[in-house]
Amino acid sequence: MRSVASVPTAHASRYLQQLCKHWSHKMDVAFDAEEGRIDFPNGTRMLLTAADDALTVTLEVPDGEDAGRMQQVVADHLDRFAFREAPLPFEWRPG
Template sequence: MLTDTGRFDTPDAAKYLQQLCKHFAHKVEVQFDATDKTGHGTVALGMGPATLRATAQELTADVTAPTAEELDHARQIIDNHLARFAFREEFKNMIWQSATAPA
């Protein structure tokens, strides 16, 4: 499996995490507890899981997929959905880094 990590610097990370998890829960399985203050959620995308984490200043997404094409699709899914919620910040896409890229 391939994994990429995306980062978005924002003071609204916890809000976006909750919005994304609630939105995705309408279509796929999501593990998220709004009362749990750990700032963590997991979304079962078709190609593999996406793990979302929020800190006071950053939203992070780890996406996993078996192929590079599906990994790219997973990144697009996260970016496109986050753009709907973070439009006030003129969000375009997360800053993605491959965990499987050579050092």
């Protein structure tokens, strides 16, 4: 299952980098200031793209995994980094 959320924020690049650094200790991660990829142990892949006004989050969740739970994990972690603007609005749509 693939789902996408465009999260409005002026700090997309900062949050992308914080999230990738946070998970780089336990997962396969690649990122720069504008794009990131995180591969979770359950086979889920998260792709991040930072623009001036939004962070686009794409989740690719394999069959048999709980997509809703993975969406919530991502939203919870981003809200921790964005505590000044939290809760960030996540409107997941099919990708």
